[in-house]
Amino acid sequence: MVVNTSLQDIEVVLSLYKIASDFKKTVSGIQWPEFDRNMIETEISENRHFKITVDKQVACVWSITFDDHQVWEDKNEDPAIYIHRIATNPNFRGQKFVEQIVEWAKQFASQHNKLYVRMDTTAGNQRLTDYYVKCGFTYLGDQKMTDTEGRPDHYHNATMALFQLDV
Template structure:
């Protein structure tokens, strides 16, 4: 099965939320409180669709297998991290893949789309973050060439979030 990326829309939010609910259950079972029943919500993804920053990975039948938000909206907390570069950056947030199709390269495909989007806008720098307890996301980011740059306190969580960045080739 092959997957492609397209712009996400409000009609995709129901499918995305099914993936989020499954992911929250997995996180709970692994004692990771990064995502909860309070975040992320359907409204977050609907807003992303309104902003034109929501992208989905779909199979040949247009079934949603994952999603990512790509934008330049940097949380205030990013100002307290150590970054390798100043200037404009693209960010990705709320990366989720349906647990039933994990391991097929969908998350890496979505991250790669972030890189393509940044380059299309002549921005050669990407920033992101993940929860310090989320070892799977940290490994995914490192596998995709991201470097851990620092940590921030975020979303009222007791444990820190780790920040990552990637400088892209021109």
Template sequence: MIIEPARLTDLPCLLRFRSDAAKWLAALGTDQWSTPFPADHIAASVQAGEVFLIRASEGAEPAATVTLDHKTDPELWDLWTPEERAEPALYVHKLTVDRRYAGRDLGGRILDWAGDRAARQGARWLRLDAWTTNTRLHKYYVQQGFEHLRTTTDPDEVSGWIAQRPARRVQHGFDDRTFAHRSSGQ
């Protein structure tokens, strides 16, 4: 499998990933991602080189996507302690696997790639947040080696379950094209 930077021309695919995931999650009984994410926010992340696509082979339709950056969601800033915010970390956002690739541990491999990338960039932690009421997702992340730190009690914050695991170099098995080809946003 290949992992590469997303381009602005991939925006319709990225939006489809989000809407398809919302439909699947709704069938599971959660309203996670039921509100459409603004396309301009995704486009800005693409232009910043923070969005990645995973393909089974050269030219194949994307199998998954992930956003990886150096910042937590602004609404969750206060959930991280000042000491935690001072530590170097990369944050996983919008990890989505096409249902055709479900059950193959693709999400786990993407998290391993993200942790490897974080370690190579000198980060101590790989961090993420999850929908507060999605306990199935919480269990998945704990099984992937994340330690739950805390959950917000703010009823208006829907994605306030935060966790981290040490960043470490690992074999993830991807043909990693993310360092060789910096996204130009095209």
């Protein structure tokens, strides 16, 4: 079941991001930076950070925005939600959380009068690209990042793979 993350979850969330970053590095050679605690707390307080729990444990987390002009440029004008930083507790890998997030995101987007669910990830991970396509996203190609002011470090000098799902 998808619910909002609470401030009491902050240590678990930061831990899951660290674990995911380390795993990402072994798979693709690219890792996430250490995310700013204040950024995560803001997402939580704005009800834009979510979790799936299994047996009272946080199994998966992610955040959303309603605006992502630096990545999506002109397409940002389209009514969309943007999913960021999906991280899964390694004790629960293989439980198809992205598929659950997709179903949740389509409903959430529809309730907020959005036409698309969008995501980006660092380009070059074919396995992840194939997985997102299998989950229903259309791969739209790669986008070289130019304006990254205020973005987490992994966007700087990066090329991102863009994905879109019609609601």
